[in-house]
Amino acid sequence: MQVTEYKPLIVAFCCNWCSYAGADLAGNNRLSYPADVKIIRVPCSCRVNPMFILRAFQRGADGVILCGCHPGDCHYTTGNYYTRRRMALLFSMLDYLGIERERTRVEWVSAAEGAKFAATMNDFVAQVAALGENKRLEDLRCKK
Amino acid sequence: MQRIGVFVCHCGTNIAGTVDVKAVAAALKNEPGVVFSTDYQYMCSQAGQDMIKEAIAEHHLGGIVICSCSPRMHEATFRKTAAAAGLNPYMVEIANIREQCSWVHKDMAVGTEKAIILGKAAVAKVNLNTPLTPGQSPVTKRALVIGGGIAGIQTALDIAEAGFPVDIVETKPTIGGKMAQLDKTFPTLDCAACILTPKMVDAGQHENIRIFSYSEVTAVKGFVGNFDVTIKRKARYVKEDVCTGCGLCTEKCPQKKVPNEFNLGMDNRRAIYIPFAQAVPKVATIDPDYCMMLKSGKCGVCSKVCTAGAIDYKAKDEYIEEKYGAIVVATGFNPISMEKFDEYAYSQSKDVITSLEFERLTNAAGPTQGKLLRPSDGEHPHTIVFVQCVGSRCEACSEKGKEYCSKICCMYTAKHAMLTRDKYPDTDVYVFYIDVRTPGKNFDEFYRRAVEEYGVHYIKGMVGKVSPEGKKLHVQASDLLAGKQLHIDADLVVLAAAIEPDRSARPLATMLTASMDTNDFFTEAHPKLRPVESPTAGVFLSGACQGPKDIPETVSQAGAAAAKVIGLLCKDHLTGNPCVAHADEMMCNGCSTCERVCPYGAITYVEKEFRMPDRTTKLRRVASVNEAVCQGCGACTVACMSGAMDLRGFMNRQIQAEVDAICK
């Protein structure tokens, strides 16, 4: 019997000014991370609507990670502060609903932190892979 | 649905080495909307760009996707290419298959699969792109400088020299600010007045500079390039254009008991006064709180002695409105109140003074004509104790002072100590410090001279208590290095009071929608890369309103702010970033939530009449985004519950389409 290795699907929202540049730097330095990570560029982490995150889960993502500038370094001064509050509340809510908290993460990655970007992605992919496929959000309404 | 062209770049082997570019081009050919798909060795080369232009023309493309390096690298290049071919530059999307794919993945199959998915996401997005045109707004070629201290004067002079008109608004009757009160300046010890007053005169006489002294900014509307500012010109009861500044009135005025704020209340002035001899404008001002004529209608001496006929007891506050393209904030600082530091007996003894009072006591134009005399009895002090960090570097939890370092105190105290020892070698001078901080050109040398050449006693430790005992001040302090308590009987105690932003800064920041930190210092747009700009476009920062600063630093920042203003005023029009927020008025609830999260104050609310489906009209409150001010962060789009607020170039639907394409 052949066992196919489980590949999680990870959506990463990266802010244009820090984390997207950090991801580029990881590329420049050829620091590899799994191809399961697909990056979506947003101007600022505060552009990420909780709707996008749920949408990703709805369409089959197994994990969603948000990356932005470090608090205090936001290109727009305060954007990531709002991100921090919104995501703290949203993730806490998902946890409350019994959704594995390991499927969501916020990480601050600066434009100089290519290595941190790669390491974060390696870690997050491993973490989500350990959980397996995302069934809970799908099944939340389906009483078996 | 757009007609989309896909261009997959090999980037030599940078991409083609790990991504099967032909397979990517072939796979994307089948995506909805794609009518043309190809690959090429170097898309960014002239030949590659020509190929894109030809394809746009030949296939009537309405949108293009370039699968290549990072958009941070060549997005601008390909936008120009598209524009050259007659396609709106914002109909271009880049799939980053180099930095975020071929360079980080080693396996060809894996890399190719991911590149296809990234390509699909870009195609899905470009399908929803709309042509965007950057907005243009005209620039009023006039600058406003708020605050007429050395920072404001320098900024105004630099802007005026570049040929642009500048107005300085100063709340005091004269420009000059704190520097005018100083005696000598560190580390060169040249006299403050000698280097400041020529600049004041320059400002006063410059054809491009208008000085509104004894005035305040009361309202600011508009945005970068187009500010409408209301300036209140307080009634000074003296006609500015008639007064010759002869000063006769200030000698004849019978009201002699007015505390002189220029000398920090250490002597008195008259009710009609000129703050100091070199004031600009050199015009008298009547203090309405003390003038008998204004208070009771009995006096009129100044009017009688004024041969020019400049006195006008009936003057009223006037409001003028002016347009500006740029605003520079130079509101400066003040020493904090010593109220909460009564362990130093500031309120109990006249001989406990602040450093700024010390400056006045040593200034030739000061209350003692420059002789260092005790304020209580006019005797020469023989033992002087300087206390550093009074209210600076306090613990965060302490309610008393400031958490930050006031930065200038170490140096001016070294200056005071040195000058005292120089003029009065028989004086013992003690300086109590936490740390001596002297970074700056020739600063540490200066401090070491105070210690080594002038024999100032520097003692690491804080003063615990000052108690007046007879004619002496008993100072209890600790010497941390020697590990013992010290008791000094001093004649004079000088407190290096922390400095704080001027009180006018907070309401001004609200008017300007410029952000401030918790200490009421203005925040800069970027702490390293944009230190003289406020996050609010068109508002610039000069001097200590942004943080504690000494004179050399203030002057360099003032010049930098001027350079930024000149750069702005040089332009006839400002071209905006078209990727800005936009409110769908029919969906907007008018709830003001977006307004609260906007860091730029770009959102305002307007009452607008709408025609409703039932043919009635209805007045509704809706959000309106100023596209010249919005920077496109998108904070408002998430704050908006109804989804009325959206960000052009990164619309909700576009990002969701990308999510869908990736997760399919």
Next chain:
Amino acid sequence: MQEITREALLSRAAELFRDGTVDRALGWRAGEFDYDVTPGVFTSAEELENGFVWNDFCGANFSKYLIRETGLTEKKVLVFLKPCDTYSFNQLLTEHRFARDKVYAVGVPCAGMADVKLLRDRFDGVTSVEGAEGGVLVHTLYDGDVTLPQAELLPDRCRNCKSKKHVAYDELLGSDGEVLDSHRFDEVEQLERMTPDERFAFWQNELSRCIRCNACRDVCPACTCEKCVFDNPASGAANKAPSSSFEEQMFHIIRAFHVAGRCTDCGECSRVCPQHIPLHLLNRKFIRDIDRFYGEYQAGAEVGSRAPIVDYTEGDIEPGEAVEGGARHA
């Protein structure tokens, strides 16, 4: 028994109509049965006299209807507000949803409003209900007349009433109360103490009943959007038919998120849910987290306050810690 009588409310309303202060009133209207009380708009004192009811089933919160009604008249709209309704009233003012000067708000004390569901669970064939000494007198077809202590019919929002104090009114009939030290977060904390699997099972059980009737949204005084994102084709979130079972949880999570920091915890969502899903437990989770992470905040307590979700401090808790924190606090 409510402190103030129907007659007292009616006579004051009649005066306000007579002196021309108001030309319409938002009040409770009788349904088929005594417990079927529905919100109604009355345009004259006579209409009120005939249709207005005031009893232990007047749970409906009228704040939201002011948005529409204030736009339909040149005069003021009379509205009766129970203490918890006044919070919604203030919250809507904060959001500029209606003009304060178009409203004449009469505060009425509230002793708690009975839950129809609890009544129906208890008895079959209820014919009528009336207030009586020591509780509620229920006339039933099968069990005869039964007198119950009112407390036995109170829903969670009244058992754990957060405030008997009116935070807004033009005129108060009867007495004002205090902000109460309620146990309204006990259930949230109980859920937090469960394992993730247990929580998941709990919510799966609850949310599986959702029929997406939108009653919770339609009644919610915070859900006042001109057009809900879930109805707006341009938002990308609207689907005519659910494409997957995910639609409903998306709806509930996003709805709770949209009202986070704005929800006054009035409990209307749970009151109207035909499937009896305890929706207030979602909103209360956000309120609880906001209180914990950013300091206590009661939406609607004062007009113009800034909700923590549109605010920040430099030292805020990180999202990773926040999830851990929620569990740790439990």
